[in-house]
Amino acid sequence: NVKETGKILMVNYKDLDNLEVTEIGAARFLHDGGWDSTKRYFLVAANQSNKIAVVDAKEGELEKLVDVGKIPHPGRGANFVDP
Numbered sequence: 001n002v003k004e005t006g007k008i009l010m011v012n013y014k015d016l017d018n019l020e021v022t023e024i025g026a027a028r029f030l031h032d033g034g035w036d037s038t039k040r041y042f043l044v045a046a047n048q049s050n051k052i053a054v055v056d057a058k059e060g061e062l063e064k065l066v067d068v069g070k071i072p073h074p075g076r077g078a079n080f081v082d083p
Contacts, residue, residue: 003030008044008053010060022060026053031073045072 002009006028012020026046030053033044041063042055052072054063 004028006030006046006049008055008062010055010057024055024060024062026055026062027051027065047071047073 006026008024008026008030010022010024012022014020026044027049029046029048031045031047033042033052035042040056040058042057044053044055045051046053048071050068050070050072052066052068054066055061056063
């Protein structure tokens with residue numbers, strides 16, 4: 001399973017005959033996540049790595065790996081407000 005390798009595969013479906021797949025390195029044991037309020041960033045929890053990967057969907061790259069407490073589980077309803 002790709003999520004256990006620590007890789008995120010982002011697929012551009014604009015041209016179905018020529019799918020574009022971008023591989024983004026993150027942290028092992030990716031579990032679940034969701035979009036931020038702007039829909040630009042996708043946040044995904046790496047449960048056993050105690051990290052949250054923040055992916056910039058517009059640029060197609062990892063923005064940041066955030067160290068968090070034990071076993072993060074943000075779910076789809078989590079929204080972070082950066083002061």
